[in-house]
Amino acid sequence: MSSAPKHGTAAETELSNKSMSAVTVTGSLQKVFSHVRIENLVAGLSGGVVSTLVLHPLDLVKIRFAVSDGLELRPKYSGMFHCMKSVWHQEGLRGLYQGVTPNVWGAGASWGLYFFFYNAIKGYTKEGRQTELSAGEHLVSAAEAGVLTLTITNPIWVTKTQMVLQYSADPTRKQYKGMVDALVKIYRSEGVAGLYRGFVPGLFGTSHGALQFMAYEELKRDYNKYRKVPSDAKLNALEYVTMAALSKLFAVATTYPYQVVRARLQDQHNRYNGVIDVVMRTWRNEGAAGFYKGIIPNLIRVTPACCITFVVYENVSRFLLGTE
Template sequence: MAQAQATPQSITTNKIALASLSAMVAETTTFPIDITKTRLQLHAATRPVTAFHVVGDILRKQGVTGLYKGLSPALIRHLFYTPIRTVGYEQLRHTFVSNDDRSLSLPTKALIGGVSGVIAQVVASPADLVKVRMQADGRMVSQGLEPRYSGSVDALTKIINTDGFKGLWRGVFPNIQRAFLVNMGELACYDHAKHFVIRNRIADDNIYAHTLASMMSGLTATTISCPADVVKTRMMNQVVSEDGKFMYRNSYDCFMKTVRFEGFRALWKGFFPTWARLGPWQFVFWVSYEKFRLLAGLPSF
């Protein structure tokens, strides 16, 4: 009886560990694209700048290591964020349907995907804040300025000293908005697309089905979440000015100022590197995660 009760807990623990491992592999592989996307979103519309310009500038001034500025907090973030959202999605999915998740409608999957993402993002937001600040620091170095932080611990300490413990959740609301949209598109679309591919015998439950599903979910998640991602990045990177004020009062103010001064298209600034990152990220993550689950004797996602 005790063994039977321990089995579900052991399965959940294995899913959490495998999700963390897969996420760290995917994050390390695609991080240079992520830092390119962040630099593009922080760049004001003073002159045309492309992803190739950003990468070239980083390599020229900081070398290859500059492409991994902020990797450590990104990996720490995924120790919490990815397991919570993926395992949480499965748990919520089974709450609605215990035997056949394919009967769930796409809107229902989108809702539970969004909710899972929100919960995960609230927990992981401090690590996300440190990651964005350190990525922005790399841009300051490329401009000949002194970096604000010497490392992840230094960034964490200075943020707490300057803004208090609550400052670790600066930008949490635009972060939550983005997390809801990303996971609504990513988790629901991957789940739905994979079962569509398998159900219509386009491919079996293998790497081909996982690749097709990850491509579709990556494009969907990027399209609907890019505006929130731009707002989130700018809100999290802003610091108190000399007169004690912030550039943006809230997410809405950031949204309106971005549109007013840079145009509506600025909300999709960094779209290509975002999509170029989400596509490979999801491919590496989902293929790894599904393979690890198979090797561990767990059912497919």
């Protein structure tokens, strides 16, 4: 007779524990969402779109050099300016802006979502603390934001890469009329897997954004400490440009080979059996230099792009959030 109440108590305790766990998870999610700011999304998107529209031709050059693996159909370029000149002569301004639509969508969405997730995660991590986040915490917050962003935007980057790699000398390959046409054709011919080509090296690439944001945050904080002002004090445009440029150079020098691997995986003119196959074939055929093809036009493109993006982001976000 006495066992029934005990059994009932155990069941009630288990139910109570589950309820407490659900409440804890819900509470954690509410805390994370309390740091979500749509203004960060808008500001990041604005910066990404502006920088992409200005510098897309350099991105086209970078990708064409990154995949230059000796395949006969590829145009041969002696340098960055020769590449731009050749494209201009063959296809005009439209050729230099081939693939710009998915690039604008991709860059805008990526920067917008990155700042959106990063600031929410950073705010949640810092909640209730008086101390600043460490370099490691900035790194982890940026990496988590990068994974979330890549998962959403990878199909856009695949379409952009394949549109940029449409050569006039190769009319037999798939020719895309635009971003939507490319998305539909890739999905029809390769399924979801086709839209997520390059995702694995892209995951490694989140280290690029993580390193960049960590360096950017640390540079701003140390500089403001040097000026003896609050760590989140506003900088002028030149100071933002300097911090952004230094952090980008650090990240590019550290992580560039993954971009070559990713571009080659996403290229429709060649077929690889995964990341290891790309790495082995590139190393065997081109040596270490193969992993750094396109780095000069990449640096020339991404450094000013990063500066434009961060300056636009910092000023737009402060305006929208009323922290001027």
